[in-house]
Amino acid sequence: MxxxxxxxxxxxxxxxxxxxxxxxxxxxxxxxxxxxxxxxxxxxxxxxxxxxxxxxxxxxxxxxxxxxxxxxxxxxxxxxxxxxxxxxxxxxxxxxxxxxxxxPTEEREVTVTIPEGERLEEIATILENKGVVDAAAFLSLTKQPSDFVQTWTTDLFASKPPTVDLEGYLFPDTYRFFENTPAETVVRRMIENTDRRLDATIRAKILTSGRSLHEILTLASILEMELKTPSDRAIAADLFLRRMAAGIALQSDATVNYVTGKSRLQPTIADTEVESPYNTYRNKGLPPGPIANPGLGAINAAITPTPNEFFFYLTAPGGQTIWSKTYEEHLTKKRRYLDS
CATH class of the missing domain: 3.30.1490.480 (Endolytic murein transglycosylase)
Incomplete structure (x- = not known):
């Protein structure tokens, strides 16, 4: 008992x-x-x-x-x-x-620099390594941002297709974050920065250009990854726009690298044949969205291209951009600079 x-x-x-x-x-x-x-x-x-x-x-x-x-x-x-x-x-x-x-918070605030041209995965790694946010949480929000985008109060996402992620919309800059900041807070800060940097003057120029903000960011991301100087980017912007107008594929190596995850100066033939809407060797026009997060320099180049008569270019091993007006001229320079 x-x-x-x-x-x-x-x-x-x-x-x-x-x-x-x-x-x-x-x-x-x-x-x-x-x-x-x-x-x-x-x-x-x-x-x-x-x-x-x-x-x-x-x-x-x-x-x-x-x-x-x-x-x-x-x-x-x-x-x-x-x-x-x-x-x-x-x-x-x-x-x-x-x-x-x-x-105290002051002792745990960290400075994080996001370079121009970084992809979402690269930004996530940088932030996680600094102790700011979990990379998986950051990517979950930026890769599937439909609910997040719908709550945005400005027209920043007005031209962004709903199936495209936030690549291109996170402004590369130096930020100060607290350790273990929620992913939504981090992403919101970066998008607010983009919204602020694309001020009324820039948006008026975009409107005058006849292209949408999403198209400008997409083109700018290619320019960011393909070329190194502001002058070259402005020339290439005009070249790309004229190729599109003529129904010629952009054939951007940077878009191929985006698809394959590689960083080749000159992709292989097999790489250029990979099936993807982002592969501009197989598809004409711009890809569905940006391939990286461009800075203001590349964005301005996309908005105000430098008129020229070139249709082709290549990047020499030393980083110099070699321009050509005809395909025959391009092949000759390719043999000279890349095949030797």
């Missing part, structure tokens, strides 16, 4: 402990309800109850009691570092604890 009672009590205790544990971890795993960035200061000597109360008031945690229990039970309550912190939107109670233990 006594044994039965003891077992019953033990089972009850285990049930309560398990239930309490699940409740605590569920609460600290919940996402915060703060709709904007919150600056939060922990005073020197401030107790855990005071901190938890203010976190709850600022909507950074769902409830003070489970957060306090979690912090105490994990031994973190004695390791909270005084100072000022900046919390992004959609943070969990567990993440708040981790941040308070790691130290």
């Amino acid at each position: 006594i044994r039965t009672i003891l077992l019953t009590l033990l089972a009850a205790v285990i049930t309560v402990v398990v239930g309490l544990t699940l409740w605590i971890f569920s609460a600290v795993g919940a996402t915060s309800q703060n709709e904007s960035v919150v600056n939060f200061t922990v005073a020197k000597g401030e107790g855990i109850r005071s901190i938890a109360g203010r976190l709850e008031k600022d909507q950074l945690i769902s409830a003070r009691l489970p957060w306090t229990l979690y912090t105490v039970l994990t031994g973190r309550h004695t390791s909270l570092i005084p100072g000022t912190y900046t919390f992004q939107t959609a943070v969990t109670g567990k993440a708040v604890v981790e941040q308070l233990v790691a130290g």
Whole structure:
């Protein structure tokens, strides 16, 4: 009889402990309800109850009691570092604890430079290596951005096909991010930068050009990857536009490299035959979307091309661009610069 009672009590205790544990971890795993960035200061000597109360008031945690229990039970309550912190939107109670233990925000802000011409995968790697965001989360959002794009309030995406990802729309620049920033915050910052850099003057020029913003970014991305100088890019922009008007394939090596994932100066014949809508050897006109994220120089070249009579070009091993007006001239120069 006594044994039965003891077992019953033990089972009850285990049930309560398990239930309490699940409740605590569920609460600290919940996402915060703060709709904007919150600056939060922990005073020197401030107790855990005071901190938890203010976190709850600022909507950074769902409830003070489970957060306090979690912090105490994990031994973190004695390791909270005084100072000022900046919390992004959609943070969990567990993440708040981790941040308070790691130290003030100022010590964990990092500078990240995204070079011109980087692809989404390359940007994701740079950001992850800096501790800013998980690469997989970043790529998940930028590769399938339909919900994200629909909430954008400007006309930046007006001409972007819904099936195309955010390649070309993340402005290459130097940014400052906090470690472990949510992917949506990072992507939004970069797109806002693009929106701001493509100011009214640039958009007016795009409108005058007769091409859409998406077409300009797509052409600019090819120019970014194909040529190195502003003057060469402006010449090539006119060349590409005239080839399209004449019904001639662009035959951009950069688009082939985008498809194959290689970085060849001169793709193989097999590479140029790979089936893909982005392969401009097999398909006429521009690819469905940008092949990289271009800078302002390439964008301006796409908007205001330099008129010329060239139809062909190649890049010599030393980086010099060699222009030709006819295919025969192009073949002669190809033998001279690339086949020797």
